[in-house]
Amino acid sequence: MLKKIFIPVIILILTTSVSAATPVKTKPAPEGMVLISGGTYVPLYKKEDESGKQIVKPFYMDIYPVTNKEFLEFVEANPKWRRSNVKKIFADKFYLKHWAGDLQLGNINPNSPVTNISWFAAKAYAEWRGKRLPTIAEWEFAAGASKTKPDAFDDEENINRIQKWYSQKSPEKLPAVGSTEKNYWGLYDLFGLIWEWNYDFNTALVTGESRGDSNLERNLFCGSGSASARDVKNYPAFMRYGFRSSLKANYTVHNLGFRCVIDAAN
Amino acid sequence: MKYLTNKKLMITAAAFIVIAALSVVFFPGCEDTYSNTIKGVEHARLTHAPFVPPPITRDYPTKVIVNLETTEEVKRLSDGVEYVFWTFGGEVPGKFIRVREGDLVEFHLSNRPDSKMPHNIDLHAVTGPGGGAEASFTAPGHTSTFSFTAKNPGLYVYHCATAPVGLHIANGMYGLILVEPKQGLPPVDKEFYIMQSEFYTEGKHGEPGLQPFSQDKAVNEEPEYVVFNGSVGSLTGDKKLQAKKGETIRMFIGNGGPNLVSSFHVIGEIFDKVYGEGGVIVNQNNVQTTLIPAGGSAIVEFKVDVPGTYILVDHSIFRAFNKGAIGMLNVTGEEDSLIYSHKQKDEIYLGLDNKDVKSNLTVNPSVSNQTSSSGASNDLKALGKSVYSTTCQACHQANGEGIAGVFPPLAKSDFLNNNKDAVIHAVVKGLSGPITVNGKNYNGVMPPQTLTDDQIAAVLTYVYSSWGNSGKTVTKEEVSKVRGGSTASR
Numbered sequence: 001m002l003k004k005i006f007i008p009v010i011i012l013i014l015t016t017s018v019s020a021a022t023p024v025k026t027k028p029a030p031e032g033m034v035l036i037s038g039g040t041y042v043p044l045y046k047k048e049d050e051s052g053k054q055i056v057k058p059f060y061m062d063i064y065p066v067t068n069k070e071f072l073e074f075v076e077a078n079p080k081w082r083r084s085n086v087k088k089i090f091a092d093k094f095y096l097k098h099w100a101g102d103l104q105l106g107n108i109n110p111n112s113p114v115t116n117i118s119w120f121a122a123k124a125y126a127e128w129r130g131k132r133l134p135t136i137a138e139w140e141f142a143a144g145a146s147k148t149k150p151d152a153f154d155d156e157e158n159i160n161r162i163q164k165w166y167s168q169k170s171p172e173k174l175p176a177v178g179s180t181e182k183n184y185w186g187l188y189d190l191f192g193l194i195w196e197w198n199y200d201f202n203t204a205l206v207t208g209e210s211r212g213d214s215n216l217e218r219n220l221f222c223g224s225g226s227a228s229a230r231d232v233k234n235y236p237a238f239m240r241y242g243f244r245s246s247l248k249a250n251y252t253v254h255n256l257g258f259r260c261v262i263d264a265a266n
Numbered sequence: 267m268k269y270l271t272n273k274k275l276m277i278t279a280a281a282f283i284v285i286a287a288l289s290v291v292f293f294p295g296c297e298d299t300y301s302n303t304i305k306g307v308e309h310a311r312l313t314h315a316p317f318v319p320p321p322i323t324r325d326y327p328t329k330v331i332v333n334l335e336t337t338e339e340v341k342r343l344s345d346g347v348e349y350v351f352w353t354f355g356g357e358v359p360g361k362f363i364r365v366r367e368g369d370l371v372e373f374h375l376s377n378r379p380d381s382k383m384p385h386n387i388d389l390h391a392v393t394g395p396g397g398g399a400e401a402s403f404t405a406p407g408h409t410s411t412f413s414f415t416a417k418n419p420g421l422y423v424y425h426c427a428t429a430p431v432g433l434h435i436a437n438g439m440y441g442l443i444l445v446e447p448k449q450g451l452p453p454v455d456k457e458f459y460i461m462q463s464e465f466y467t468e469g470k471h472g473e474p475g476l477q478p479f480s481q482d483k484a485v486n487e488e489p490e491y492v493v494f495n496g497s498v499g500s501l502t503g504d505k506k507l508q509a510k511k512g513e514t515i516r517m518f519i520g521n522g523g524p525n526l527v528s529s530f531h532v533i534g535e536i537f538d539k540v541y542g543e544g545g546v547i548v549n550q551n552n553v554q555t556t557l558i559p560a561g562g563s564a565i566v567e568f569k570v571d572v573p574g575t576y577i578l579v580d581h582s583i584f585r586a587f588n589k590g591a592i593g594m595l596n597v598t599g600e601e602d603s604l605i606y607s608h609k610q611k612d613e614i615y616l617g618l619d620n621k622d623v624k625s626n627l628t629v630n631p632s633v634s635n636q637t638s639s640s641g642a643s644n645d646l647k648a649l650g651k652s653v654y655s656t657t658c659q660a661c662h663q664a665n666g667e668g669i670a671g672v673f674p675p676l677a678k679s680d681f682l683n684n685n686k687d688a689v690i691h692a693v694v695k696g697l698s699g700p701i702t703v704n705g706k707n708y709n710g711v712m713p714p715q716t717l718t719d720d721q722i723a724a725v726l727t728y729v730y731s732s733w734g735n736s737g738k739t740v741t742k743e744e745v746s747k748v749r750g751g752s753t754a755s756r
Contacts, residue, residue: 094379094407164478167350167437169338170382235430235481239383242429246384246405253406254379 033060034186035264039150041141044237056141061134062259064177064188065196066125068099069110071117074125076103081121090120094252111176113194113257119249122197122258131260133199136244138261140237143191145184153234162236165192170255191236197258201244304329304370312361315495316507318457318518319364322446327368334361335376336385336404336426336439343465343491344498344590346474351496352383352426352437358496359461359522360424360441367419367448372411373398379407383428386410390422390561391443399427419447421544421563423520432524436466436484438496440522442563447546454567455513462530462558462580462591463496463522464489471589487525492585494578494593501578501593509570511599516567520544523560529581530564531555532595534574541565555581570597572606612711614698646739650728653721658729661712666733672710674703677733686738690748693722719745 029035038058075082082102086095096116100106117125119133126132134142146152180192190196247253303326310332311319337356343349354360365371377385384405388397392414401412426439442459466484467477471491483489494501501507509515521528537553544563550556558564570576578593579586586592601608655664658676662668666676676682681703682689691697696714700707715722719742726740 160481163481166382167433167479168382169340169350170380172380233481233485235433238430239433243384243405246403246428251405251408255382255406 029060030262032064033062033262035059036061036138036142036185038264039141041137041144041151042153043137043140044234044241054137056137058264059134059138060262060264061138061142061185061187062131062261063186065113065194065257065259066122067111067177068105068108068114071114071125072103072105072110074128078124078128081124086121088250090250091118092250092252094254095121097252098254108173109176111178112174113177113189115174115194115254115257116252117197117257118252119197119201119247123199126258126260129260131262133197133258134261135200136198136203139196139198140240142185142187143183145187147181147183150184153237156233159234159236162191166236166239174255194255194257195240195243195253197256198244201247202249303327303368307331309333310363310365310371312355312363313459314355314357314361315359315459315461316501318362318444318459321450321453321457322364322366324366325448327366327370329370329372330365331372331374332363333374333376334363334387335378336381337378338381338383340476342497343467343477343493344472347467347469347472347498348476349465349467350437350476352385352434352439354387354424354426354439354441358438358440359459359463359520360439362441362459362518363424363443364446365416365443366446367416369416369445370413371416372413373402374409374411375402375404376409377404377406381406383434385426385434385439386428387424388427389414389424389443391416391418391420391424391445393417396427397424403428416445419445419546421445421518421520421541421565423522423561423563425522425561432484433479433481435522435524436464436479438463438522440520442518442520444518451516451546454516456507456509457516457518458507459518459520460494460501460578460593461496461520461522462492462494462528464524464526464589465491465493467491484524489526489589492526492580492589492591494591498590506575506594506596509595509597511570511573511597511602514567514569515595516565518563518565519558520563521558521560525560526580526582526585527560528558528591529555530558530566531579531581532568533577533579534572535568535570535576537566537568539567570595572602573597573599574606612698614711646724647728647731649721650724650726653717653725654728657715657717658725666729666735670706671708674701674706674708676729676735678735679703682729683736683738686740686744687748689726690722690740690745693717693726694745694749719749 036056036059038056040053041056042053079085083096083099084102094116095118098106098108098116123133144151144153146155146158149155152158174194177193178188180189182188183190247256305326305328307329308331310330312332312334313319334354335356336352336354338350338352339356340348341351341358351358373387373389375385375387384403386396386399386402386404388399390397392398394401394414398412398414402410404410422443422445424441424443426434428434440461440463442461466480466488467473467490468480469475469477469490480490491498499505519528519530531554537556538551539548540550540553540556541547542549542556542564543559544565553566556564556566574597576595576597577586578595580591661673662676663673666679668675668677674681681701688697692712693715696712698711700709702708717725722745723740723742726745727738730736730738730740
């Protein structure tokens with residue numbers, strides 16, 4: 001009788017100990033994406049104390065911005081997003097103007113980031129891939145890293161590097177993705193290549209009147225400005241918030257593209 | 267109801283309509299008081315600095331359409347130095363806008379599609395939130411339109427006000443808008459547009475290449491460049507301002523900052539009238555130097571009476587000589603020696619106690635470091651050329667041509683070529699009194715030059731080998747001999 005119990009018990013002990021010894025694995029990141037482990041983050045327009053902190057849940061982010069080649073696959077499968085079919089309300093008249101035709105890229109690098117796409121088009125692409133656009137919080141959290149640290153938002157040297165790209169002219173022909181720097185999370189091209197759409201871009205808080213944007217201005221939703229910004233010297237962050245505020249969802253801009261994210265549900 | 271016929275009803279209705287129409291015309295009501303006096307439409311003529319659109323001749327307010335484009339481009343900041351300028355209208359400073367008090371301005375701000383940044387405009391002439399900034403915020407490849415009434419006359423700065431504002435201004439986004447008073451400004455012969463501003467580059471002043479913006483220097487208010495009209499030398503050389511003797515000049519001067527206040531002065535002239543801070547009242551006469559606040563302006567007027575070159579400076583003087591805040595106004599015409607005589611006489615001065623004054627100046631160490639190694643004559647000429655350009659060129663000019671009647675030529679000079687010892691003597695001990703060079707008389711004073719024997723030998727050898735001269739050489743020993751045997755430099 002003891003023998004009958006003994007062997008199953010041994011097997012039970014062995015299997016549980018084996019499973020106890022191996023670490024719990026998170027599922028591997030989807031292809032072309034990396035895991036951003038999330039945490040707390042203080043946006044530019046908030047003070048760096050408890051009241052300013054926001055929680056960013058873990059998510060996967062595309063390593064590279066979406067390329068022209070990838071977007072071509074999208075419009076091939078979705079005729080209503082082709083240049084000659086798209087409705088004006090969803091994309092203005094410069095939509096994909098750098099392509100040679102509806103389904104022809106022409107003389108551009110297929111691996112360069114797709115630009116001249118509206119928020120509606122970017123969102124549709126993301127949904128077609130089973131993904132979504134990153135929120136401002138997610139994007140700024142991921143972009144707040146330098147090469148070596150996850151949160152380099154206040155790092156002057158890092159800011160200066162980014163500042164230098166922002167003060168250069170846009171090149172006429174954009175280079176391939178991956179041609180700029182990789183940051184701590186393994187993401188490329190968050191700076192030095194293109195502006196990127198966010199899901200909630202129009203909650204960015206700047207009116208055209210940048211001097212008056214302060215949290216004393218109650219009519220402005222979460223007004224930002226020099227009075228209450230987390231770091232008044234982070235010019236690149238000001239410029240990104242400024243740029244987002246100048247957009248409408250159907251706008252296309254020659255140096256504005258996007259990348260996608262997925263929730264990292266366990 | 268017999269009394270209420272259709273006909274009576276119609277007459278009553280018509281009467282109401284007529285009264286309503288008349289009251290709209292004759293009683294201002296809730297309409298703004300300017301609108302019924304605006305007549306017609308015109309397109310504003312905009313100009314690049316230093317030019318100004320012509321004075322306004324109409325005597326009624328009109329609707330003025332202004333089209334201005336913001337661009338981002340790489341341009342020259344100084345010789346060999348480039349910068350990415352953000353501009354209104356393709357140049358720094360932005361185009362000059364000229365309207366009349368009471369005009370209704372319809373402003374179209376376009377952001378060129380290849381811009382990286384959004385831009386907007388705040389015109390100090392606008393009464394309204396942001397001065398237009400909140401109405402004109404424009405993404406690349408778009409145009410924003412808004413209107414304002416030019417209620418107040420005066421000379422106003424305009425600039426971009428997109429976050430971060432300091433950066434947009436520092437990169438060149440400023441200009442001037444003149445709102446002429448109703449009665450206009452008094453006529454003058456010439457009007458010019460000048461705007462002072464600073465640039466903050468990573469590299470030091472003069473460091474070549476495309477220079478990025480330095481935020482540290484901007485925050486610390488330590489510019490590398492302080493310039494007129496957007497670049498070093500924009501108003502010098504063949505871009506000098508031109509005028510004729512007897513003309514009245516008006517300068518519309520702005521200060522784009524972003525940080526410094528200007529102490530504006532024209533060397534050799536006095537401002538007959540100053541409209542302080544860009545208002546429309548002359549509030550001072552006979553002003554030497556006027557203050558122009560950052561983000562402010564001034565208007566000055568003066569009459570030029572004597573020909574010559576007049577230098578425009580910011581009298582915080584190191585900005586003029588070391589950072590580029592220099593411009594020039596060239597006045598042509600007949601001399602007037604009663605107003606200004608030029609030098610009438612130059613005589614030897616031997617000091618108050620009449621001793622034979624030896625030159626006891628110490629030799630400039632940076633100059634004396636330019637010694638050649640062996641007596642190789644090519645080295646000597648190279649050194650000589652360098653000494654010539656720092657020491658002799660100011661008077662004898664770049665190609666030895668001198669200045670007629672003042673400084674004798676060295677090129678093909680008979681005095682030089684026939685008289686080596688006298689020439690060495692002139693450099694070592696000075697020369698004064700009447701001489702004849704190439705048939706012309708000169709009677710000036712050349713002071714002794716504080717150079718080492720090596721340098722004198724080098725520069726004279728260089729001069730002899732240049733410009734058609736006799737090709738003699740001069741050795742250090744010959745110079746020492748003339749000096750009288752004192753071997754301080756051996």
